[in-house]
Amino acid sequence: MSTGSAASDGEDFETLDGRRQRTGRKFGCYDPARFTDEELEEEEEEEEDGGMKQGRKVSKPAHKDARQSQRNAANARERARMRVLSKAFTRLKTTLPWVPADTKLSKLDTLRLASSYITYLRQLLQDDRFENSFAHPVSLTWPFMMTGRSEDTQDMSSSVRLCGATA
DNA sequence: TAGGCCATCTGGTCCT
């Protein structure tokens, strides 16, 4: 079993709180740090072939392969999706003032801080409105459109689509 | 060592 043994050759990446986390370890069935989908399928075939002795012809159901590769693809998409989510949390964390870059912050803490920061900003805007008669330069509309770095727009493309659909 | 946090897998549901 590969679980827990792929520390050196795994795909390491930084988590929200700065820890190093390895990818792939669940259920001892799939370790993306070690296997591509093709390699996984090869290994599965070897396992199955091992159980079929003396040239006995056993027709492996083709739909099982298709099903498995679909599952692998879905897993990869899910990993990518969660990675985008983690990136967004990281960006949100760096946006927060009074939070040093090397601060360990859980996702929940990040959300809470962001929420309270928004409350603080809203308060600031309200106070500002009373003190100045002119309109505040910041105007927000819904859905929010992401502009700026290409990486951001790439990550947020689906969200923007979703916002457009729901709004 | 227990508890918190996280990434990943998985199956279900919804949407395009």
Add this chain to the structure above:
DNA sequence: AGGACCAGATGGCCTA
């Protein structure tokens, strides 16, 4: 049909 999203389960890493 296929992809996105979601929630539950699971196990690894880290810290008090």
